[in-house]
Amino acid sequence: MKGAKNLVISRFSVWVVIAVMAGLSQGCASFSIWRYGPDGQSREEFEHRVEAVFRLQNRMTSEVMVLQEGDTVSKDQETILQAEQVMQKNCSDLNEYASRDIDGLNKSLLLQRRVENSVVDCENSAHKVEALLNKH
Numbered sequence: 001m002k003g004a005k006n007l008v009i010s011r012f013s014v015w016v017v018i019a020v021m022a023g024l025s026q027g028c029a030s031f032s033i034w035r036y037g038p039d040g041q042s043r044e045e046f047e048h049r050v051e052a053v054f055r056l057q058n059r060m061t062s063e064v065m066v067l068q069e070g071d072t073v074s075k076d077q078e079t080i081l082q083a084e085q086v087m088q089k090n091c092s093d094l095n096e097y098a099s100r101d102i103d104g105l106n107k108s109l110l111l112q113r114r115v116e117n118s119v120v121d122c123e124n125s126a127h128k129v130e131a132l133l134n135k136h
C-alpha cells in the first residue's frame with residue numbers, strides 16, 4: 001500500500017511539473033527573451049538599428065570636427081561641442097563594440113548588453129547634435 005501511495009504522489013508530482021513547465025513556456029513565448037533593445041526588435045532588426053546609429057554618430061563626430069577647424073568658438077558652437085561630448089559618452093559602449101569587432105576581438109556578453117541598453121541614448125544624443133548642426 002505504501003508503494004502505491006508513493007507511486008500516486010510521484011505521478012501527481014510529474015503532472016504538476018509538466019503543467020508548470022507548460023505554463024512557463026507559454027509565458028516565455030510572449031516574454032522578449034529573444035528580442036533585443038527597448039523596442040523588442042528581432043536580432044536582425046536590432047543589428048540594423050545599431051549599425052544605423054553607429055553611422056549617424058560617426059557622421060555627427062565628423063561634422064563637429066569640421067566645425068572646430070576655425071580659430072574662434074561661438075556660443076552656438078560651444079552648445080554643439082557640449083552636445084557632442086554627451087553623445088560620445090552615450091555612444092562609448094557602441095564605439096567600443098565596433099572597435100573590437102573591426103579588430104576581430106572578443107565582444108563579451110556584458111558589452112553586448114551594455115550596447116543594447118545604451119543604443120537609444122546614443123541615438124537620441126546623435127539626433128540632438130544633428131539638430132544643433134542643422135540650426136547652425
